[in-house]
Amino acid sequence: MQCLKQIERLHRIHRLIQQESTGSAASFAEHLHMSPRQLGTYMEVLRDMGAPITFCSIIKSYKYNLPVKFDFELRLFVSDKLVYSLD
DSSP, X not given: OHHHHHHHHHHHHHHHHHTTOOXXXXXXXXXXXXXXXXXXXHHHHHHHTTOOEEEETXXXXXXXXXXXXXXXXXXXXXXXXXXXXXX
16 A cells, blocks of 8 residues: 555645644654655655745744645545545
């Protein structure tokens, strides 16, 4: 389920950027349990999608320069019962 893991990571990265609580690239990667290079790849994916991501040295966090909303909705229903949701 590599694809699902990647979607979950993109969603988590997006939320932390939106909250402006990432810290430096090294600490952000460590917090996400990935290498700085892996984080860079995910950040590039978000930028390729059009996300205006920059690093603010004043708040020491990555942030969006403009309001951004990503809809990462992934839900699995079995017999009309929700069994998985990406929140």
